[in-house]
Amino acid sequence: MNLTLNNGVEMPALGFGVFQTPPDETRAAVTAALEAGYRHIDTAAAYGNERQVGEAVANSGINGIFLETKIWISDYGYEQTLHGFDKSARKLGVDRIDLLILHQALPSEFDKTLAAYRALEKLYADGKVRAIGVSNFMVEHLTALLDAATVVPAVNQIEVHPYFQQREVQAFGAEHGILTQAWAPIGGITFYRDSGHRSTLQDPVIGEIATAHGKSPAQVMLRWHLQQGRSAIPKSVRPQRIAENLDVFDFELTGDQLAAIDALDTGKRGGPEPADITLANFGMPIPEN
Ligand code: NDP
Numbered sequence: 001m002n003l004t005l006n007n008g009v010e011m012p013a014l015g016f017g018v019f020q021t022p023p024d025e026t027r028a029a030v031t032a033a034l035e036a037g038y039r040h041i042d043t044a045a046a047y048g049n050e051r052q053v054g055e056a057v058a059n060s061g062i063n064g065i066f067l068e069t070k071i072w073i074s075d076y077g078y079e080q081t082l083h084g085f086d087k088s089a090r091k092l093g094v095d096r097i098d099l100l101i102l103h104q105a106l107p108s109e110f111d112k113t114l115a116a117y118r119a120l121e122k123l124y125a126d127g128k129v130r131a132i133g134v135s136n137f138m139v140e141h142l143t144a145l146l147d148a149a150t151v152v153p154a155v156n157q158i159e160v161h162p163y164f165q166q167r168e169v170q171a172f173g174a175e176h177g178i179l180t181q182a183w184a185p186i187g188g189i190t191f192y193r194d195s196g197h198r199s200t201l202q203d204p205v206i207g208e209i210a211t212a213h214g215k216s217p218a219q220v221m222l223r224w225h226l227q228q229g230r231s232a233i234p235k236s237v238r239p240q241r242i243a244e245n246l247d248v249f250d251f252e253l254t255g256d257q258l259a260a261i262d263a264l265d266t267g268k269r270g271g272p273e274p275a276d277i278t279l280a281n282f283g284m285p286i287p288e289n
Contacts, residue, residue: 001249003231005154006177009131011066011099013226014246015040017183017235023049025237030056032239034065036246042157042233043092044070044103045084045286050091058093067092068233070103070135070157071120074283076112081119085128087288101133101157104277105141113141114148121151133157135183136274139172146176155179159271160230161187162200162221162264170230182225185232186218186245189270205260213251222248224261 002010016033018026018041026049030041034056043053050069057065069092075084089097100120106113120132133155137145142156156173158166160182170180187200200206206217222245225232234245
């Protein structure tokens with residue numbers, strides 16, 4: 001199933017995520033994903049595994065795999081971001097990237113964020129990327145970006161799972177033609193997890209819906225994203241789960257079931273607070289190779 005971005009580019013709705021997949025496991029994970037049928041991979045300069053993603057894609061011999069990656073904040077600024085593209089393209093082994101996004105807003109240095117976005121616009125104008133976008137942008141960041149931008153971002157990749165849904169950010173995006181792409185789509189955030197954290201995978205409401213369809217909780221959550229028009233990029237390193245997470249096209253959640261999942265929102269973020277991202281605390285450099 002494809003989604004059409006705001007510039008007409010088609011993107012497979014379900015992509016395969018590789019955050020926290022160690023470089024030495026990435027080739028096998030991406031190979032398993034391609035064998036299972038994924039045709040969209042989401043990586044990032046900051047994940048340290050773009051090279052292994054590129055190798056798995058090249059070794060597969062499959063054409064037309066949609067590659068998405070992200071510029072890290074230490075590469076923000078016009079020239080730096082152009083160079084960030086060169087680094088990612090080199091590691092991925094491609095001349096052109098399908099979707100290149102800014103990984104975070106830098107709220108305290110928003111000028112730098114805007115300069116980075118101008119570089120994405122330049123790469124887009126030059127045909128080096130097929131679409132551009134952002135990640136972890138809240139409504140105030142999107143508003144400031146739209147004031148300055150000439151190209152409306154195609155996607156905003158944000159944390160969305162049943163326990164944290166960010167409906168106001170999604171609605172703002174929808175109003176402006178920005179597709180919401182859900183990270184941690186099955187709630188699998190493995191950082192900033194407090195001891196009282198409940199897993200969406202163990203949620204009784206989701207469990208009951210899963211049983212009713214003969215599907216797993218992960219499959220129910222992915223179906224919820226797709227039926228609500230979002231892209232989602234689940235991650236796993238296990239071939240059986242990788243395949244399971246793509247096997248979501250043979251059932252349909254009812255309106256009541258979608259509403260029951262909507263009602264699970266806790267308003268509690270699992271990932272870092274976007275307002276707190278600074279170069280001082282998150283600005284690790286991205287290696288050349
Ligand atoms: P996910 O919601 O995809 O969950 C992944 C976790 O769930 C892993 O621990 C995985 O373990 C486990 N899992 C996967 N499938 C199943 C299943 N079917 N049943 C039970 N457990 C399962 O969370 P992520 O945080 O990995 O997010 C997905 C992707 O989103 C990332 O890989 C990355 O591409 C992107 N992302 C982007 C961010 C951003 O700031 N833009 C931030 C975080 C993520 P195992 O691997 O052992 O199977």
